[in-house]
Amino acid sequence: MVIAIGFEGSANKLGIGIVKDGEILSNCRRTYITPPGEGFLPRETAEHHQQNIHEVLQEALDQSGITPQEIDVVCYTKGPGMGAPLTVCAIVARTCALLWNKPILGVNHCIGHIEMGRLITKANNPTVLYVSGGNTQIIAYSRQRYRIFGETLDIAVGNCLDRFARVLKLSNAPSPGYNIEQMAKKGKKYLHLPYCVKGMDVSLSGILSYMEDRIDELLKDYTPEDLCYSLQETVFAMLVEITERAMAHCASDEVLIVGGVGCNERLQEMMGVMCSERGANIFATDERFCIDNGVMIAHAGALAHAAGTRMPLEHATVTQRYRTDDVLVTWRDD
Incomplete structure (x- = not known):
């Protein structure tokens, strides 16, 4: 004990x-x-x-x-x-x-x-998507190491969302990512954004700078809610893609999402669709x-x-x- x-x-x-x-x-x-x-x-x-x-x-x-x-x-x-x-x-x-x-x-x-996620969800040997303000990694366990299959090449997904929340002057309470998620639920019009997956890695700084540099002209045609919705849909699709590729490589039938961005219900939903198509199980925890x-x-x-x-x-x-x-x-x- x-x-x-x-x-x-x-x-x-x-x-x-x-x-x-x-x-x-x-x-x-x-x-x-x-x-x-x-x-x-x-x-x-x-x-x-x-x-x-x-x-x-x-x-x-x-x-x-x-x-x-x-x-x-x-x-x-x-x-x-x-x-x-x-x-x-x-x-x-x-x-x-x-x-x-x-x-x-x-x-x-x-x-x-990872270990907290395994404890709470009882996932056995999952492919892990670790997404937070400072980290974005796709991880699988092998021979007493948690191996990094893919990661961000520049900024983390949480950092990307947080910095866009700053552009829109959204509140940081309880967190900028949470406020982006709530606004995205009201978004209707999708803006096509740069989609950057390189093998098993993702690059997120380009999508952020694309929106930062054009924010004034974008807001003429799209609401802030539309932009939050478009950003979430694009970056989460990139994360689901590399997660599915890692699962195929490892012959895995479990995905565990951990880290602060892992609370996002839309990310969990998109990952759930991919997992159901593969006959796999998805595990995630709440904000606690x-x-x-x-x-x-x-x-x-x-x-x-x-x-x-x-x-x-x-x-x-x-x-x-x-x-x-x-x-x-x-x-x-x-």
């Missing part, structure tokens, strides 16, 4: 969660929200995490009913992510590990998403677990700890570019 606490702060979500053998005891989160038309910068995001982390930690401990003495391992997001916010959580995690005299483990953010959270870090860390993975305190650093396939998946041998 492993009880683990997880600290997540790779972007604008600060999350702390506690798990006990795959059972979620607490899942507490604070989101840094900026004014409409603005993104979040590393320094201000780190300050938000600094100001809130003690309160969130106390809340997570209170909600779980667990004392620090009962915790077996302290886990934190090692990367990928924004350097300054990552560092805030790493410092607090190191401090807790020293104060409580517990081992510490750095967790790959993406693998946290697909949006960055501390529980996923705790759960992935608990799996690694139970499998014998250990980390010296001096290695408890952060790595902004921490590849998914850099991690030896010691807890799986299928």
Whole structure:
């Protein structure tokens, strides 16, 4: 039996969660929200995490009913992510590990998403589409690694949607991607946009700059709702295409969507159509677990700890570019 606490702060979500053998005891989160038309910068995001982390930690401990003495391992997001916010959580995690005299483990953010998705949905060995503000990858497990079959060549899909929300001056509460999704539901008129799939990879910066550069003339013929609808339909079609290609390559009959953009109901719907045509199953989670959270870090860390993975305190650093396939998946041998 492993009880683990997880600290997540790779972007604008600060999350702390506690798990006990795959059972979620607490899942507490604070989101840094900026004014409409603005993104979040590393320094201000780190300050938000600094100001809130003690309160969130106390809340997570209170909600779980667990004392620090009962915790077996302290886990934190090692990367990928924004350097300054990552560092805030790493410092607090190191401090807790020293104060409580517990081992510490750095967790790959993406693998946290994957293992949380597998836990919640009970997907066995799925092809994984990982879509968030900072990452877009198509992943499959093989020989104790999560292998990246394809990814974005430039910006992530969440970043693409968020930046277009800034062009339209949409609110960042609860998130720009959510507000794009709601506007897209009202869109009627489809605008043909650049569609850029290169083998197993996608390129999303061209579609964004195409819309940014022409926004004034586009708004003469299309409503903001039409543009949100067109952007979603195009980029999601690209993601479904590379996912289906990976499934064919791996002879897979399961798809798991993880990451913040994975909450999008239209993406789930489009992926569901493709899966039903292939006789495959689709798995996805809701916003409690697909949006960055501390529980996923705790759960992935608990799996690694139970499998014998250990980390010296001096290695408890952060790595902004921490590849998914850099991690030896010691807890799986299928």
